[in-house]
Amino acid sequence: MISMKNKSLVSIDDYTREEQLKILDLAEGFEKKPVQDILKGFVVATLFFEPSTRTRLSFESAASRLGAQVIGFSEASTSSVSKGESLNDTILTVSKYADIIVMRHPREGSARYASEVSPVPVINAGDGANQHPTQTLLDMYSIRKTQGTLNNLQVAFVGDLKYGRTVHSLTFALCNFNATFHLVSPEDLKLPSYVKQKIKDNKLEYYQYTDMNEVIPKADILYMTRIQKERFSDPIEYERVKNAYILRNEMLQDAKNTMRVLHPLPRVNEIETDVDHNAKAYYFDQAQNGVYVRQALLASILGVI
Amino acid sequence: MEESKTRKELQVSAIENGTVIDHIPAKSVFQVVKLLGLENCKEQILFGTNLESKKFGKKGIVKVANRFFESDEINKITLAAPSATLIVIRNYQVVEKKKVEIPDHIRKYVRCVNPNCITNHEKIPTKFLVIDKEDIRLQCHYCEKVTDKNNLFFI
Ligand SMILES: [Zn+2]
Numbered sequence: 120m121i122s123m124k125n126k127s128l129v130s131i132d133d134y135t136r137e138e139q140l141k142i143l144d145l146a147e148g149f150e151k152k153p154v155q156d157i158l159k160g161f162v163v164a165t166l167f168f169e170p171s172t173r174t175r176l177s178f179e180s181a182a183s184r185l186g187a188q189v190i191g192f193s194e195a196s197t198s199s200v201s202k203g204e205s206l207n208d209t210i211l212t213v214s215k216y217a218d219i220i221v222m223r224h225p226r227e228g229s230a231r232y233a234s235e236v237s238p239v240p241v242i243n244a245g246d247g248a249n250q251h252p253t254q255t256l257l258d259m260y261s262i263r264k265t266q267g268t269l270n271n272l273q274v275a276f277v278g279d280l281k282y283g284r285t286v287h288s289l290t291f292a293l294c295n296f297n298a299t300f301h302l303v304s305p306e307d308l309k310l311p312s313y314v315k316q317k318i319k320d321n322k323l324e325y326y327q328y329t330d331m332n333e334v335i336p337k338a339d340i341l342y343m344t345r346i347q348k349e350r351f352s353d354p355i356e357y358e359r360v361k362n363a364y365i366l367r368n369e370m371l372q373d374a375k376n377t378m379r380v381l382h383p384l385p386r387v388n389e390i391e392t393d394v395d396h397n398a399k400a401y402y403f404d405q406a407q408n409g410v411y412v413r414q415a416l417l418a419s420i421l422g423v424i
Numbered sequence: 425m426e427e428s429k430t431r432k433e434l435q436v437s438a439i440e441n442g443t444v445i446d447h448i449p450a451k452s453v454f455q456v457v458k459l460l461g462l463e464n465c466k467e468q469i470l471f472g473t474n475l476e477s478k479k480f481g482k483k484g485i486v487k488v489a490n491r492f493f494e495s496d497e498i499n500k501i502t503l504a505a506p507s508a509t510l511i512v513i514r515n516y517q518v519v520e521k522k523k524v525e526i527p528d529h530i531r532k533y534v535r536c537v538n539p540n541c542i543t544n545h546e547k548i549p550t551k552f553l554v555i556d557k558e559d560i561r562l563q564c565h566y567c568e569k570v571t572d573k574n575n576l577f578f579i
Pocket of ligand 1: 228
């Protein structure tokens with residue numbers, strides 16, 4: 120019997136493959152029945168030291184639908200942090216008020232530290248550029264739901280593969296499921312070598328491209344990410360490549376029928392709005408799946424299921 | 425053999441009891457002194473640097489009278505001087521000689537290279553997993569970034 124009771128989730132690797140699958144299975148149950156009173160009497164703290172409205176609302180929706188009370192703050196300036204309180208003190212204080220802490224913080228490593236000082240479990244909702252494991256789990260959920268399996272898939276990542284933490288974490292997670300990786304990016308923004316090494320260590324394959332059109336017919340999943348101008352060492356290079364990484368509806372003609380387009384959102388212009396009505400567009404459903412996955416996490420870490 | 429030994433001894437005087445740390449990279453001698461907290465040590469300390477060494481080119485050496493280090497203390501210097509040899513002297517005789525060893529975990533005295541790491545912004549002792557002992561690569565327990573020997577700074 121797998122139990123995640125009191126088990127903080129800071130990095131996707133904190134949960135084994137079996138534990139990750141257990142969360143996905145539980146999330147399926149919440150998708151069927153999203154409103155349940157199983158967290159009545161529990162208090163969930165959402166501590167957002169930097170704003171991330173989408174993630175915070177998703178957690179708060181998950182907690183509310185299960186009957187929990189939510190306390191917290193949505194940016195550091197409205198909290199005691201702006202008065203110079205240490206992270207240690209904030210966490211220790213809040214842990215007296217809440218049964219679980221959901222935390223977003225601009226500094227890398229903050230969530231690991233919080234999980235070590237906190238007597239109540241901590242869910243990392245993003246620590247700087249480091250980890251955002253609930254995003255990874257909702258991505259996995261969306262992939263499994265649309266493909267019927269997580270195993271043996273052709274997964275294409277497009278855009279900024281160098282700095283995109285969602286891509287790195289999802290790559291690590293899919294290394295447990297025999298995926299083949301198709302990596303489409305400008306030269307400046309290729310997947311870091313330590314992530315590619317992880318793919319090799321698992322005896323899996325990856326292919327690198329600069330042209331998105333090459334991967335569309337092969338892919339089961341087309342995972343789009345945003346390309347930011349400030350990531351380029353040479354602004355001229357950005358101007359040269361920016362349009363090559365925009366997905367337009369007509370480009371999806373040769374895609375498999377079962378292929379789905381994912382994106383961690385918010386998007387800027389990397390997916391044209393004419394894609395939104397294509398049956399292959401899945402990014403808004405993907406965001407909705409986040410609520411079910413977070414319900415599964417809250418309920419299992421609080422030990423009620 | 426005997427002659428070369430004598431010449432070596434002349435470079436830095438011998439001690440009766442204590443510890444000799446030999447084969448320190450020349451540039452790291454003061455770092456080793458600092459890491460071991462010898463600045464405040466009341467015992468006799470002799471140190472030399474830029475000494476000739478066949479194996480290492482220029483090397484440094486530190487001799488501390490009447491001090492015998494625990495392996496925890498010695499582990500501290502491994503990052504600054506991975507090639508160092510530790511020699512325990514009693515009665516002018518070498519009683520023990522060993523290579524320093526890089527431990528699996530490094531705590532407190534190395535700074536994380538990542539400027540956005542929480543340990544560089546709050547009073548949190550650093551903690552690293554040593555992922556490569558030969559090349560010296562330390563993975564931060566908190567931010568997961570790797571600090572390597574080219575950006576190693578001691579706190
Ligand atoms: Zn760090």
